[in-house]
Amino acid sequence: MIKQWFKSGEPWVWLNAAAVSANLILVVGLLALVAVRGLGHFWPAQVVEYGYKDKDGVATTIVGELVDTVVLSAQQAKDANYEILAGKDSLVQQLIKSGNRDTTGMDFRWIEQQRITGESYPVEILVVERREWGNFYGRLVAVKEQGKIIASGEQAWPVAEEKLQAALKLFDEIDTMQRKEVGAINYALERLRLKQKRLQLQNQWNDNTRQELAKQEADYQASYQKLQGELAKLNEKLALDSLVVKEASGQEVEIPFAKTVRIYKPNAMSVFAKIGHYGSKLIEFVSDDPREANTEGGIFPAIFGTVMMVMVMAVIVTPLGVVAAVYMREYAKQGFLTRLIRIAVNNLAGVPSIVYGVFGLGFFVYILGGNIDRLFFPESLPAPVFGTPGLLWSSLTLALLTLPVVIVSTEEGLSRIPKAIREGSLALGATKAETLWRTVLPMASPAIMTGLILAVARAAGEVAPLMLVGVVKLAPTLPLDGNFPYMHFDRKFMHLGFHIYDVGFQSPNVEAARPLVYATSLLLVLVIIGLNMSAISIRNHLREKYRALDN
């Protein structure tokens, strides 16, 4: 019976079907994994308080968020030198985010479930999100103003919230001032220095120019001094107030509001409060700068850098790809050569991206960039301007990388346009250029669009070549800002994909960074899937349209 069944080939068909299902499960599972982990990060987790008796029998209290649970079988636990208490056949380990890195030296710790003696979720536990040293878990004791306690016990909480709002506002003000105004002055001073060097190189450095520059510099210095004075005053004001929080161990710690981002009591929060908290964390994630070596805060510079790089790349790749495709499809004689070229273009789509990176570094950065510096920026030598990895070279490298995508897609679009349309246009007396410009290209525009979107999607997710030609883990300035010439093609930038690699693998505190990496991955996946979906729908739409034309 079974033999006959096997002979019919049915089991193999089923096995093949299983392969499809497995593939589908893998895709969906992966997306779900990233989505759940990425989105879960912003939800305020319950803070648990454990009574714990460690290996040596010392009892402690552990306060923190439960992050992960791992079950080891008895044998595995034995091999890893863990002791299993009587009556258990496996070892359950829990990863607790206990925060307070400044006082305990570590903010994550593994504990054994079998040694937990008590578990509770006290509503008064306070979580303080700080600008340095990660989260702090403890109980609010008092609020201090200029070192004097102004509220304690029950009254402390509303006062603390109020004080924090004021501090955050002040912090924003200082931050804006430092970045915008002080940054602009520094930039202007740097330009003055370069101007002086340029004048010296051109032998125009005389008393006139010297005085002129000296005057400008004095002006800038004066406004810089003034700003510094204001900043100092604001900083002084910001440093006045602080929170007093008691740790699980009973030690009281003073946290200045200047170093605080957020305070909340997760165990006391209602669902709506949690949703509100979630929303504010989400907004912070996409719109704020990173903190603490990229492991906290937002990823705005990475989003901005990615978008910027991809936009510059799109501007470069579209005309190039379209011209190449038009040449191959409309102008070149179809024959051995065009076939060869087509093979070469297809081939390039398969060349490893890192090879493009190597090419970009060697050719664009060192040869092109080096020569541009020598010709146009002699005043800043030996410091390179374009002779170092940066936005322009990244965009150019990725443009080269995605060129085959645009060429292939545009060619496909051109080949779908019925010959009758071209012939009709030519018969009416239009030149070839006019036919192309007025009828063929507009009709092919959705195909060009598709190619462009696919190119953008590919470029947005590509990391390997960028590591060589321009991304950095932390860029002090965005490539676009309010300082002339506004768009800084020579600057290095941050990138979502590289952010994932860097934070996930180069960060000193991987455990703390992990949720953020999941969230960043989710964002990147969403962007890329969105782009691909739109490319697919445009392509389908296009096919429908030409099917109608053919009839």
Place this chain on the structure above:
Amino acid sequence: MADTNHIQKNMSSTLTSAGYYQRWRLIKDALARHVVVVGGLGIIGAIVLIFFYLLYAVFPLFLPAHSEAIAHYSIPEKNLGKTLLMATEEQNEVGVRFTDQGKVVFFAVKTGKTLTTKDIALPQNVKISSFVQGDFANGIVAYGLSDGRAVVVRHLYTLSYPNNVRVITPDIEYPLGPEPLLIDKKGKALTQIAFKKGDDVSTFVAKTIDQRVILTSFEKKSAMFGEEPKLERTDAVLKTLAKDVAFILINKDHNNLYLASRTGLLSYFDISDKAKPVVKQQLSVLDVGTQVTAMDFLNGDLSVLLGDSQGIISQWSMIRDADNRSAMRKLRAFKASDNPIAAINPEARRKGFIAADSKGQIGIYYTTSERELIKESVATAAPVALALAPRANGFLLEASDNQIYAWHVENEHPEVSIKSLWQKVWYESYPKPDYIWQSSSASNDFEPKMSLTPLVFGTLKAAFYAMLIATPLALMGAIYTAYFMAPKMRLYVKPGIELMGALPTVILGFLAGLWLAPLVELHLAALFSLLMFLPLSVMIFAYCWQRFLPKDFREKVPAGWDAAILIPVIFLGSWLAVQLSLPLENLFFNGNMRTWFKNDLGIGYDQRNALIVGLAMGFAVIPTIFSIAEDAIFSVPKHLTIGSLALGATPWQTMIKVVLLTASPGIFSAIMIGLGRAIGETMIVLMATGNTPVMDLSVFQGMRTLSANIGVEMPESEVDSTHYRVLFLAALVLFMFTFVFNTLAEVIRQRLRQKYSSL
């Protein structure tokens, strides 16, 4: 535009406005044509440029070294004595010669003109009896004197830029004080001396005229309260046949001492304890009848170069064998000449050296790559002194015809040869020849090990495991999707799986490294039980479905939706497999599969290993293979399958015998393109392996691939250095790999297309 304006102006008088407009249109048309042709060809040219640029960057690696004579002149200040040592400074502009009368003559390298001469302060009634160069890099030399004392001199150069012109001012100083140090307490003349100066320790080894070999070291003891640091001396006599000792070398760590006799007896002493030097090994390094004629360290003082009377230079190094015993071993030898070797001079920063034979012929060699880079007849007389410039970009040779010959050398990339890139190389201090990639280190003494073999091996290993996982899943999926699946389901499934291909690999790498790797490490048994039970459970389900379920119920599920029904089955099967894994692990693997592998099979386990890479990269490659293979199978003409079915073949027989056969070139090309992608993938391997360049086939060990290696090392490599160019070579190799696979695939695909159109 200037031209067209010009034409327009001429035309406007004779043509009507309509004619003018027609003319303008034609010009525009021609212009557009030219722009497109030039643009199109230019872009295609730019693509070709990548290949040629990579070649251009790699090319200098294989250029031969080159040398030319720049000047020769008679010895400057010949009356001040015979040359004991010649050297040049960093810029190769100023040369110096130390004479046997205690004079130091600085001269211009290009012209031989004397710049300045200095006298070494010597006590009265004392003669110079021996001389040695203490440290090549620091320019320290030592004179042994006839009263058992020694004086240490350093030649140094200060750079200044008056009026933006570089001026080099040479000078000498006495690092251990101008007063000679007493070496031999008995006060006998030192006939031979060796010396090394460290930060705190200075070590002298000298042979006295009454045939003793003595070791004297001075250690600086830091004194309290800002007093002058005191020199503490240690004395010892070496137990050796002193009258045979012809060459003495002390290494820069002051713990090894090498003595050699003319007849080739090499003795190696451990002098870590300066008071008690210990003979570690004595061996004869030459054939009977051959004599040692020159001896020096290679840069780094880890191996000794011996030149003999037959013109052979051999490299000997201390090798630690498996039992942790060290012994001197010969790593390699160069046949430099038929005449005796007269002088050997190592490069200051690389593992190369220059040697001169007794007839004035020189050769420049590199040990790691075993290359003879330059061979020139420089002089016709026997050499007296030989000086290689610190940057190895020139040398001076003084011959016995009282001439100094100055040569310029261009020798940028001696480290690379076909052998050093692809074959086993015996590196200094390594127990045996091996394939090793270890490109850089902080120290100058480091021997770069640039074998691409482990990287290519790692690349192929990663690709192999990825293909092992991806090929069956992708091809089986493609077969079902193209041939058996309901069209409506296919509409969603195909783009769904193709979407996988668009996922950034950095995300796959991150998940593989930080999520999958620890998970698999913990549940290794579950993974294997999944592999076993999943197909089994699918089969069992299918059998039960067709055999036991009532027909009406079965027919409620439309044909071609089997894959959808299987999804819950797979979930259930996986759950069962994971549940079963624990008892199975306890039963067969003593409860812990990883330790079982280690203890019973001797297979170590890396957390980030080839298995993880295979899973993650397999995932990345599946959509590529799936998409192309599915297209190939789907486009097999329908009349072929219909014919086969009509003749009574089952759908599966039709699939195997007709469809797959017809589509096989397309499937082959899909696999090729998938392989190309797996070979070039960077981020996944970078994040999911430990990136250690080991050559180990085990699935539980990591690897380093060509692409990951470029990603890791390229940003730090110095532009135009050998390392930089070798990385370019790695990129070129990658390029060639994928180019071959892709072209093959593309050609096959085009032929397939032609075949279908004829069917």
